[in-house]
Amino acid sequence: MTDRDSRHKASMEKLKAHVDEKVANATEQRGLLLINTGNGKGKTTAAWGTVTRALGYGYRVGVVQFIKGLWECGERNRLEDDSNLEVAIMATGFTWDTQNREEDTRACAEVWQSAAKMLADPDVYLVVLDEITYMLKFGYLDIDTVKKALENRPHEQTVVITGRNAHRELIDMADTVTEMQEVRHAFNNGIQARRGIDY
Ligand code: ATP
Ligand code: MG
Numbered sequence: 273m274t275d276r277d278s279r280h281k282a283s284m285e286k287l288k289a290h291v292d293e294k295v296a297n298a299t300e301q302r303g304l305l306l307i308n309t310g311n312g313k314g315k316t317t318a319a320w321g322t323v324t325r326a327l328g329y330g331y332r333v334g335v336v337q338f339i340k341g342l343w344e345c346g347e348r349n350r351l352e353d354d355s356n357l358e359v360a361i362m363a364t365g366f367t368w369d370t371q372n373r374e375e376d377t378r379a380c381a382e383v384w385q386s387a388a389k390m391l392a393d394p395d396v397y398l399v400v401l402d403e404i405t406y407m408l409k410f411g412y413l414d415i416d417t418v419k420k421a422l423e424n425r426p427h428e429q430t431v432v433i434t435g436r437n438a439h440r441e442l443i444d445m446a447d448t449v450t451e452m453q454e455v456r457h458a459f460n461n462g463i464q465a466r467r468g469i470d471y
Contacts, residue, residue, distance in 0.1 A: 302427050302428065303397075303425070303426070303427060303428045303429040303430040303431070304430045304431075304447040304448060305422060305430070305431050305433070305445055305446045305447050305448075306322075306430065306431070306432045306433070306446065306447065306448045306449075306450070307432075307433045307434075307438050307442060307443060307446045307448070307449045307450070308432065308433070308434045308450050308452065309405065309433075309434070309435065309436060309437070309438040309443075309449065309450070309451055309452070310436065310450070310451035310452035310453055310454070311436055311452070311453070311454045312451075312452030312453045312454035312455070312457070313452065313454070313457060313470075314452045315434040315435065315436075315452055316402055316403070316434050318434075318450070319335075319400045319402060319432045319434050320347035320351075320400075322398065322400070322432055323335060323347070323351065323357070323398065323400060324347070324351065326397055326398040326430075327351065327354050327356055327357060330356065331356065331397035331398060332356045332357075332358075332395050332396050332397055332398075333356060333357050333358070333396070333397065333398045333399075333400070334357075334358045334359075334360070334386075334387075334390035334393075334396050334398070334399045334400070335348075335357070335358070335359045335360070335399075335400040335402065336359075336360045336361075336383060336386055336387045336390070336399070336400065336401050336402065336404070337359065337360070337361045337362060337383075337402045337403065338362050338380065338383065338401065338402060338403045338404045338406065338407050338435075339362065339402075339403040339406065344467075344471055345471055346467075346468050346471065358390070358396075360383055360386035360387065360390075361383070362379050362380065362382075362383040363379055363382060363383065373410075373412075376410070376412055377412045380407050380412035380413055381412075381413075384407075384413060384417075387399070387401060387404075387421070388421055391421045391422065391424075391425045391429070391431070392421075392424075392425070392426075393426070394426035394428070394429070396426075396429060397428065397429060397430065398429070398430045398431075398432070399425075399429065399430070399431045399432070400431075400432045400434070401431065401432070401433045401434070402434050402435075403434060403435045404418070404433055404434075404435060405433065405434070405435025405436060405437055405438045405439065405442075406435055406436075408439050408442075409437055409439075415439055415441055415442075418442070419441060419442075419445065422442075422445065423445075433446075
């Protein structure tokens with residue numbers, strides 16, 4: 273064995289001991305609260321990835337899209353025939369164009385009813401609240417209402433929240449928080465959002 277090989281072996285042994293200890297320490301089993309936030313691309317993509325993962329094991333999944341269908345959505349097209357998936361979309365109201373406060377608040381309250389139902393159903397293994405952070409930011413939805421529903425959700429249920437500027441109190445509650453950091457985004461260089469890639 274060369275010097276380099278034995279150094280590598282020693283360092284891998286150390287790493288293995290470290291990982292083994294972490295695995296041994298992770299004993300709790302329950303659903304999680306995950307937040308995908310930040311300005312970089314990938315928050316919603318990652319949420320749909322998790323949806324696919326859960327559906328792949330035959331779990332029931334609920335997705336609530338809080339911003340009116342943001343164009344189309346390839347993942348929704350692909351997965352909507354799965355009887356284990358329920359998708360609720362904010363019917364009218366919020367788009368970047370309209371921003372009619374009264375109308376948006378009403379539409380938000382309506383789709384929140386679907387979210388609340390999913391968050392109370394122990395048969396729903398995963399709930400995605402896509403772009404809900406904006407509803408809180410604009411005051412269409414009350415933080416205490418959301419917190420309470422999250423706190424009282426079934427023990428085994430996981431929730432993924434996506435959107436920029438996640439509310440401090442949500443961040444504090446969450447088990448896993450990922451901040452997507454923008455290094456560059458094509459859009460800012462005049463490149464159009466691309467079908468099948470961006471939506
Ligand atoms: P994605 O849906 O691609 O995972 P996202 O959920 O992280 O993106 P959103 O803010 O919800 O980000 O973005 C909505 C749309 O804007 C998507 O088409 C996305 O590709 C695009 N987008 C994401 N990040 C940026 C950015 N930093 N600048 C411009 N457009 C962006
Ligand atoms: Mg998104």
